Amino acid sequence: xxxxxxxxxxxxxxxxxxxxxxxxxxxxxxxxxxxNDGVEGVALYREKLPDAIISDxxxxxxxxxxxxxxxxxxxxxxxxxxxxxxxxxxxxxxxxDTAEMGAKVHVPKSTPPxxxxxxxxxxxxxxxYLNN
Numbered sequence: 430x431x432x433x434x435x436x437x438x439x440x441x442x443x444x445x446x447x448x449x450x451x452x453x454x455x456x457x458x459x460x461x462x463x464x465n466d467g468v469e470g471v472a473l474y475r476e477k478l479p480d481a482i483i484s485d486x487x488x489x490x491x492x493x494x495x496x497x498x499x500x501x502x503x504x505x506x507x508x509x510x511x512x513x514x515x516x517x518x519x520x521x522x523x524x525x526d527t528a529e530m531g532a533k534v535h536v537p538k539s540t541p542p543x544x545x546x547x548x549x550x551x552x553x554x555x556x557x558y559l560n561n
Contacts, residue, residue: 435553436460436479440470440496441514442488446538450483453542457550467491467499474500479509481549484532486515497532510552512545514538 437459441447447463454461462477464470466488474482482500486493493513501508513532516539534552536545 434458434460435481436462436477437481437483437549438462438464438470438473438477438479438509439483440464440467440488440493441483441485442466443485446485449542450545453546454549457546459546467493467496470496471499471503474503474509480553481510481512483512483514483545483549485538486513486517493532510534510549510556512536512549512552514545 435458437454439447439450439454439461440463441450442465447465451461451463460479462473462479464473467484468490470482470484471491473479482497484493484496488496491499493515497511497513501511511532512534514536516537534548536548540548
């Protein structure tokens, strides 16, 4: 028996980056939803309840920090995996013990898209075992 495809919501105001990430996640079997800013992202989260959120940090209308914090609040005891993307630092992907700026995982935008997919897959797999 196969698992149902995981749903991911990608929130970014850069159409090129949004397309690259969408293609990478689709090619890996995810159902992908897109939003151009945090306001759209929060609305889509409420409607689609994705398993994972990938949000840009700097966006118009509602930035990534506010977006991630609102989605985490809406998720209650079972929030989705939330990854914050930023071009503001060039470190390696980093996981925090507690959420910082609305997300436990921060990934630089310079990270190859396939690596971002792998990070999300690993986080979802770990969540599955933690919740069983």
